[in-house]
Amino acid sequence: MKLSDILSIDLPCGGHGFCGRCRVRAIGSLSPVTREEEEKLSPARLKDGFRLACMAEALGPVTFPDLNLVSDGKSKAVAMAQEADSRPASGTAAKTASKPQDTPVVELRTQLFSARTLASRAVPSELPASLPAHLGVAVDIGTTTIAAYYFDLETHKLLAAKGQINPQRLFGFDVISRIEAASRGKSQALTTLIKSTVSDLIPRQTERVVLTGNTTMLYLYEGLDPLPLSRAPFTMEHSFGELLTREGRQVILPPTFSAYLGADTACALLASGMSAHPEKTSLLMDIGTNGELVLQHEGKLYAASAAAGPALEGGKIASGMPSVPGAISHLDEGWHVETIGKQPVKGYCGSGLIDLLAVLRKKGLVDVSGRLEESPFSAVLWSTKLPAFTQADIRELQLCIASIGAAVERLLAISGASKIDHLCLSGGFGSGIDPTSARQIGLIPASTRLSALGNAAGAGASMLLLQPGYLDEMVRIKDRLTVIEIGGDPAFEEAFLRHMSLMPFEEI
Numbered sequence: 001m002k003l004s005d006i007l008s009i010d011l012p013c014g015g016h017g018f019c020g021r022c023r024v025r026a027i028g029s030l031s032p033v034t035r036e037e038e039e040k041l042s043p044a045r046l047k048d049g050f051r052l053a054c055m056a057e058a059l060g061p062v063t064f065p066d067l068n069l070v071s072d073g074k075s076k077a078v079a080m081a082q083e084a085d086s087r088p089a090s091g092t093a094a095k096t097a098s099k100p101q102d103t104p105v106v107e108l109r110t111q112l113f114s115a116r117t118l119a120s121r122a123v124p125s126e127l128p129a130s131l132p133a134h135l136g137v138a139v140d141i142g143t144t145t146i147a148a149y150y151f152d153l154e155t156h157k158l159l160a161a162k163g164q165i166n167p168q169r170l171f172g173f174d175v176i177s178r179i180e181a182a183s184r185g186k187s188q189a190l191t192t193l194i195k196s197t198v199s200d201l202i203p204r205q206t207e208r209v210v211l212t213g214n215t216t217m218l219y220l221y222e223g224l225d226p227l228p229l230s231r232a233p234f235t236m237e238h239s240f241g242e243l244l245t246r247e248g249r250q251v252i253l254p255p256t257f258s259a260y261l262g263a264d265t266a267c268a269l270l271a272s273g274m275s276a277h278p279e280k281t282s283l284l285m286d287i288g289t290n291g292e293l294v295l296q297h298e299g300k301l302y303a304a305s306a307a308a309g310p311a312l313e314g315g316k317i318a319s320g321m322p323s324v325p326g327a328i329s330h331l332d333e334g335w336h337v338e339t340i341g342k343q344p345v346k347g348y349c350g351s352g353l354i355d356l357l358a359v360l361r362k363k364g365l366v367d368v369s370g371r372l373e374e375s376p377f378s379a380v381l382w383s384t385k386l387p388a389f390t391q392a393d394i395r396e397l398q399l400c401i402a403s404i405g406a407a408v409e410r411l412l413a414i415s416g417a418s419k420i421d422h423l424c425l426s427g428g429f430g431s432g433i434d435p436t437s438a439r440q441i442g443l444i445p446a447s448t449r450l451s452a453l454g455n456a457a458g459a460g461a462s463m464l465l466l467q468p469g470y471l472d473e474m475v476r477i478k479d480r481l482t483v484i485e486i487g488g489d490p491a492f493e494e495a496f497l498r499h500m501s502l503m504p505f506e507e508i
Ligand code: FES
Pocket: 010, 011, 012, 013, 014, 015, 016, 017, 018, 019, 020, 021, 022, 023, 052, 053, 054, 055
């Protein structure tokens, strides 16, 4: 039986051994390594027991140590007995009646660190051998990666930060695939995977934990059925915002706003400090496959999420790739490129694509409708040796820009705001883009002030860890926030078509 059948996982390249994305560590009685596996896995990885699930076959019992799953080799994998977490999600979770003791809510700006400093600090990736007496961990459960930040709760010192791939990726790369997997009977496996990974990141003596993430990730972590999150009317039966006691430690689950605006958005909002200046019109943008937007105007908050698609993460783009070494992250009008890690060029990541599109617009090689002057551009590609970039790529990027732009336009229209005082870009992508290029092609609106926050969700979770009193503030923020459903809104559809034009937001 193939490992992919044992694990019931998605096979992005159809199981032909081309993509290497079904990589999994498997120990036991297995078929010999194939040519495809030798090509896709380094000798060190092979030595560590990594295999391509679409190629390797179980000849007898197999253990998947990173997934805490086992199989007899003839049937589907099951959770290892000692790792399976059968605790009911909230049955054992005692909601504490009392408020935290150490929670004077201090003004956001006076915090010891901000989202930006958390992102830019050179932080050790390993914990010190001797742990402090009062250890706290803030965990940001992302769909792709899980980040954990370790703090001394007494001194507020950031001790270490660790990153780990979310093992649920075996069941799909986005939230919808995970929900579909859960609906196909994989919910227990998804919950076991995430719980055991997170629990491995939390030392036994940890006193307080904050768990943030998008709504689906928190649902799966808590063992709740995520199916209603993906189907109209997209109801969110559980919205968290709780301080619990589990296994003798405090566990804080920040509030979620809607099926698509999760605790990570709530944490990013906290870290942005926007609510400390309600007189300002501020916009928080987190741009990824899903764009999360929160606008503050005249003291009220309006939030929306827009399906942006994978183009800005390099998906569906001929030479697109994630932000990894070798990806072009910036490009100027002289066609000079900057690559991540200063490595030889391999393709474009999102920020490089934005620069490229802005340069092509400036040089008149792409018109406002997105039409590419194919033959002069081919000559440029030939002379500069830049990776391929096609008309189809431009259309993919336009869909993404239009979706974000139209959602911002709707928020401005509904709130009555006419200009933005402060634009906060959160997430790795937001921090890496050139704002001038992004404005030129209509991806972000103009603003008096712009801040790139880095991992604002992780920073907000860390603030909550150090000052649990912020939970009250987050719940209050939730109460004055209106979630705007843009799906099916004719005004959004109309704005979407206009925002396909590659011009500054204000000129559309
Ligand atoms: S699914 Fe692509 S290599 Fe296995």
